[in-house]
Amino acid sequence: MYWKKNGAPCKMELITLPALRRMAVCGGTHGNELTGVFVVPELERQRREKGDAVWPISLTTVLSNPRAIKECKRYVEMDLNRCFTSTILSSPITDSTPYEMQRAQELNSLLGPKGTGDATDIICDLHNTTANMGLTVISYSHSNWICLHIFKYLKAKITTVPVRLMLLDIPDSDAYSLESIAKYGISLEAGPQPQGVVRADVFNFMKEGVDAVLDWIKIFNSGKVIEGGEVEAYIVEKSVDYPRDPETQRPSAAIHPQLQDQDFCLLKRGDPMFLTFSGETVRYEAEEPLHPVFINEAAYYEKGIAFHLTQKKLFTIPSIQAKKD
Template identity: 75%
Template sequence: MEMIRLPALRRVAVCGGTHGNEMAGVYLVPELERQQKEKADAVGSIPLTFVVSNLRAVKECRRYMDKDLNRCFTSAFLSSPITFDTPYEIQRAQQLNSLLGPKGSEDAVDIICDLHNTTANMGLSIISYSWSNWISFHIFKHVQARVRTVPVRLVLINVPPGEAYSLESVSKYGISVEVGPQPQGVLRADIFNIMKQGVDAILDWAETFNSGKVLEGGEVEAYMIQKSMDYPRDPKTGKLTAAIHPQLQDQDFCLLKRGDPMFLTFSGETLTYEEEEPLHPVFINEAAYYEKGIAFHLTRKKTLSIPSIQAKTD
């Protein structure tokens, strides 16, 4: 595969607290900023911006105040007029778009690394919108080589750029870093340290890329989201009638085959996976997804070939 030359990175942002009760990012972003100020005389080539995204939700230790901030970065929300009744998160999304964007423009931050925790057993997952974003693929490859304490995986969401709704989509090459399991509103030292290892590796990669070094391509394994599965529900009330089956709980990224246990009803009946194609579930029993009607996402695992890349330094 050929080598691709890309513009050097001009700005990188690390954001935490997009969800105010995902505590590793809430505490890591200020700590990274403090460390950066301490070593100001040895800063690298790339200006770094550190942002606590949802200030009000962080203060209240809630996921959000009025609306999920990580669903507010569509073109429609970012261009909507602000009125007295506008939800706080839409107002904040427009502020962040001004600070880090504007989305889709040449002035936008090159990379937003948005930090998240999940209650699911996801290890360290790099999430990207684009299925052809060579920057995010190379970042994943580097993080996977550097972080050895937990599995590191790449999850891809394929949506048109204008429909991307989360904070990292404001940047040119945005990624979300998901680390778990960690309960909402709880800070675990092991999860905090795994997230820090991941962010340190990402910032190290950015400096290496900007040095002009050729970064070799190769193959990466990715999990491509295909669809979402909801819990079984009572057709009249909409209330849940089953929970994740114990044999599936905490088995994120396993291969789910036809006939495998999927849900256990409250009356004790096992409901099995009936799809013809075996797929890999992720975000199994994520606490924040109950309100969204999602028990887990189903992904297809694929090996992708990525080209070598080099920053244009001339």
């Protein structure tokens, strides 16, 4: 296999991987992120209308947190999307166990068990953000070739919004979100969209993303060689909190207007970050330029996060092909 780098042909490695047999599309892991809450029933409607043969893979659709969806809240007792660590999934259930911990174990039984050969091949978990993130693919591994190839395909196919890749540098055993149950898990993060609201444009590009994932699986499972190449990813380095009042610990500033909605921009030394409520500008002081993401995300106020800072890196991924049965 060959691909061109700076105009020169280079020999690329070809990796064979098992065909993908089982997939889950999950929505409502956060109950007030409504795009997934509506995409999942739409997929179920398509199944009723056209039958299972409409999909290139055995597809399970799940509304992950039904109680939170009913109440249109992010969660009932604790954040479900932080409940999929190996420790929580193996914890005994008692009368005092929070609902989301119980639900995480139910989902692990349905879609996993996590870290075993019986786990679902791929989970696509659908999320919304109030930040200006377009369509962002989130994955854990730098060498998860299936997920990186899916991102490469989505970036080429979807032109209505920017498509970007964010990688979390976390060991598999510490991976905490729902998609980590699968052998190959991705989260699709779509925004900006307010909590408790569904926007048609965001619904449309999220559904386009899910359809593109299914299209890619069909191509992969056909046995066709999928060419490698370079992909650009944003690696999370650290989080930044709001300036806070030393007495009340409440935020004493908001995101600066010049930074608001500029997710994935390059933040350089001296650039404005916050505007205090007394009118003073707080600037970025670090020497290393980094890229902020999830800027002013509503759900992160309780977590003490104004935005994450990421480093942009270029990865070379190999060509892949599904093993023949």
